[in-house]
Amino acid sequence: MERYDLLYRLYEEFDTEQLRTYQEFVDLFPPVDSPVALEHWQTASEELDALKAEIRSAFPRTGDAFATLASLATRDQAFTGLDLYSTYGRRVNVLVLDVDETLRSAGRTDNEIPRDTLHLLTRFHEAGVPIVICTGQTLENVKGFLIQGLGNELVHSGTVSVVYEAGTGVFTPGHGAETKQLLYEDLDPDIGTTFRTLRSRVLSEAPDSLRRGCHLQGNEFNVTLKPNFETGSDEAHAVVEEALVYLLDLLDDVVGGVAGVDPDASGRARAYYAAEDPEIRGVLAARDADPAVDAAAVPPAITALFERIDVAYYEADAAEVGSRELNKVLGVEAALAVLGVDDPFALVMGDSKSDLRVMEWATDNDAGIAAAPAHASPDVLDHVRATDDLVFARGDSGEMLRTIYALNRLADAD
Template sequence: MERYDLLYRLYEEFDTDRLRAYQEFVDLFPPVDSRVALDQWHDASTELDELKGDVSDAFPNVGETFATLASHATRNQAFNALDLYTKHGRGINVLVLDVDETLRSAGNTDNEIPRETLHLLTRFHDRGMPIVICTGQTLENVKGFLIQGLGNELVHSGDISIVYEAGTGVFTPGHGADTKQLLYEGLDDEIREVFRRVRSGVLSDAPEDLRRGCHLQGNEFNVTLKPNFETGSDDARAVIDDALVYLLDLVESSVAGVVGAEEDVAGYARAYYGQTDPEIHDVLAALDERADVGAEAVPEAFRALFERIDVAYYEADAAEVGSLELNKVAGVESAFDVLGIDDPFALVMGDSKSDLRVMQWVDDHDAGIAAAPDHASQHVLDHVTATDRLVFDRGDAAEMLRTAFALTQFADLD
């Protein structure tokens, strides 16, 4: 309990709010060509050093660490970090971060990664911590905003890896022949043909109301229908529910064509995925579109391919078909291999089912902790709440990153 007692004393006896305010001002002060502003920054920096010095002098042996801790983390963040360290006995050694609705949020960050979040990522990088960006976006999009936000030198430092298109590929600059890994090259011809059929017919064969109400996203092995309405609205919910049913039938007909059973189509995909995913089951039930056969009636040839294909439903947001062999877990494992992380203990931050698989993977392997924004999918929130309860406010990834940074400080003490 000694460390808890010291931490309690730190936040009781020192004006840590003031210390953090000076630290934030010094860290995030915009570049300006003004002598008055520069003098203000210099005065704040001097005051910050003095406040840190007071903390350092008051805590023999741990003073420097406690000064850093107090200048970056609130009382709650620091105590949460100490609880995590007490429970797990180790600090974070790699960050695994989703982008959309995690690092940035269309809800309250203008869909940009906030400067505070970018600065914290830079601080982690300066400590030598690898960062894995794990997203469904294309490589070009991710590289563009990372270079803009973090700088070309950091992105190409050799400690940044990008898992893009939800696991289709992994890009880790600075690693020679391993810089770009195309994970889809490992898929066999059978599964490639299924996705070719799905992709080629997804819009051209769709009913007119779906063609008008949805647009297509994704890539060769990830087919996503998004609503042409405001996400979360009643119109978006209705069209995505219909899109889910359509995609289930499209997957079934595509599989039937590959296994040579075009005449043997009887709602097998609806039955299989309705049994394996409660959300899909509920949508089919609500629309009275459940299969006439049970999951036990699905032929083995169909089941063998269904087991390799993911059909995902995001209420009022998206209906998606993807390869279970090209997922974020496979991408993260490949990124760890390239980065040389043999014994990971990751902070995984995300909001969707694809992120949940990574969270479950690190939990199963005692290889990290998981955090999510409070608007994440219910399955993600259920997992996060059941593990370490690391839920942060929408658009405030910095809150969680500060807790993680405090965790690294406690690990440094040992």
């Protein structure tokens, strides 16, 4: 209990709120050419140093760690960090972070990663913690905003990796021949044929309501229909449900052709994926689109391909078909191998089912902890709440990063 007693004393005896105010001002002060503003910054910096010196003096053994901890984390964040350290007995040695609706959120941050979050990432980098950005976006998009937000030197430091397009490839600058790994090169030809055919037909054969109401995203091994309406709206909800049923039926026809099985109007894909995913089953029931056959009746040649293809439904956001052999887990494993993280204990942050697989991988392998925004997929939230309950508000990924930074500083002080 000594650690808890020391932490309690830290937050009771010192003005940690003022300390954090000074630290935030010093860290995020914009570059300005104003003598008055610079003098204000200098005063805040001196006050910050003085408060930290008081903490160092009061805690001879843990003073450095506690001074940094109190300047960045609230009392609740610090105690949550200590609870995590007491549970797992180790520090987080890699960050695995989704971007959209996790690091940034259209709901609160104008779709930009907040400056506070970016600064926290630089702190982890300076502390020697590698960063794996794990996203469905293209490599070009990710490189652009990372360099803009974190700086070219950090991104190309050799300790940052990007798993892009949900596992299609991995980019880890500064690692020679391993800098760019194209994971799709080892895919079976049948999967390639399935996705090429699916992508070529998905819009041309769609009903008018979907052609008007959706647009196509993804890549050669991912076909995603996104609504042309505000995410979460009633219109988006309806068109995404329609898109899911359409994608299931189109996938049924395409896979049947690849497998050499005659077309069947009984709804083989509907049956298989409804049995796999209760959300899909619920959408089919709501749209009076239940399959006419049981999943057990799907021909083995069809099932063998379905087992390698993922169908995902994101309520009022997207309907998606992707390769299970190209996923974020494989991408993360490849990134960690290049980064040299052979015994990972990761913070995995994300909001979608593709992120859930990484969280489950971390749990199953004692390789980390999971955190998610409160608006994440229900399955993601179920997993996070059943493990360490690390749920944060929309647009506030910085809260969780501060908690994990607190965990690491407490581990350093132990």
